[in-house]
Amino acid sequence: MNLFQLRAFDAVAREGSFTRAAERLFISQPAVTGHVKALEDHYQITLLRRTARRVELTEEGTRLAAITRAMFGLAEEARAMLEANRQLLTGRLEVAADGPHRVMPMLASLRARYPGVTVNLRLGNAQETLAALTAEHVDVAVMTEVEPRKGLHLHPLSASHICALVPAAHPWAGHTLDLAQLHQQIMVLREPHSITRRTFDQACAQAGVVPRVLLELDSREAVTEAVAAQLGIGIVSSVEVGHDPRVVAVPLRGQGLENRHMIGCLERRRELRLIRAFFELAPPV
CATH class of the missing domain: 1.10.10.10 (Winged helix-like DNA-binding domain superfamily/Winged helix DNA-binding domain)
Incomplete structure (x- = not known):
């Protein structure tokens, strides 16, 4: 053979x-x-x-x-x-993430510490990211709201919070809102499979809040454009807030408006030197 x-x-x-x-x-x-x-x-x-x-x-x-x-x-x-005792001068790390905002600072730290390491990054939704890790298409993954399971090693990152996204001239800009204030408000949201949308829907259901969903969109960028066009109020994670002057992220008060983030790898591969080096770059919770 x-x-x-x-x-x-x-x-x-x-x-x-x-x-x-x-x-x-x-x-x-x-x-x-x-x-x-x-x-x-x-x-x-x-x-x-x-x-x-x-x-x-x-x-x-x-x-x-x-x-x-x-x-x-x-x-x-x-x-x-x-090769465990050799210095990390070269290597290739396959990384998956369900969004760029958490993983990019870690990749910057990895490059600064190990400039000879090549990284291949795959961005996808939460389901695609977890599937890539469990199928061994990637070495490590930065994920959101993944439940512990056998064979998976998870390390927590700091949580993010759900915010409302409004036009810059909106009366709510610069304030903090109660979730109840979104009852019957016209909203433009991500598709139901989005982790941010799912967390928001669960919090609304628990609080008895029923927003009026005008549009369902398949990307954060599309939500931002819809809000900027004043089509409705959007929802965004606090780690995804950009610097678009047309819109403002407004903090929300209420139960169940947090998302947990974590780094994951297969349990049996957690001691591999390059994977361990990536975990060491995780910011403190």
């Missing part, structure tokens, strides 16, 4: 792309393609389907990917253990 061919297949399975697999392995794309084709030809099996947009695993490919992910994951842990 050719380990180079298995390594190439594993990289394509993880990345969903021959191009990104080549970048991951620091070899050419034709080399990756050749290794995978040789593996398929030798065992007379189809492991991957090439579509116009991406590469997809067949049923047999999915089964093999589960094996190679575990196999090369263990090989990486062995390598990391053997």
Whole structure:
């Protein structure tokens, strides 16, 4: 069995792309393609389907990917253990986050301390970020409102608070509001799967507050634009407040208006040197 061919297949399975697999392995794309084709030809099996947009695993490919992910994951842990006493001069860290505001200062600290380390950052929603971590597509993740579970190591970060977002000229700008003041107010909110929206909805339900939702939008930027256009009041996390002069974030008083943030990694990989170095950069709670 050719380990180079298995390594190439594993990289394509993880990345969903021959191009990104080549970048991951620091070899050419034709080399990756050749290794995978040789593996398929030798065992007379189809492991991957090439579509116009991406590469997809067949049923047999999915089964093999589960094996190679575990196999090369263990090989990486062995390598990391053997190099545990070496200084972090080089390396590659795969990071996922459900928003840029928490993770960017940590990446800046990582670059300042370990300038030779390359970071690949994936931004997505909360579900995508957790899925990337549990599927071992990334090494560490900065997440919101994740419940403890077996096999997952979590380190808390400071909590954020839900704020109302209003136009700069709004009478509420510069004040603090009670959640009850949003009852029957026209609002423009993120989609229901958003963590910020979910926390806000739960707090409203608990307090008996019923806002009038005019628009549901799929990004923080869209909410900001809608509020600036005076289409309604928005909701934003305190860690996501930008510097747009058209809008103002107004603190809200009420129960259940906090979100918990944390750094996570797989429990069995928490002692890997580069992962441990990233956790050490977490700001104090």
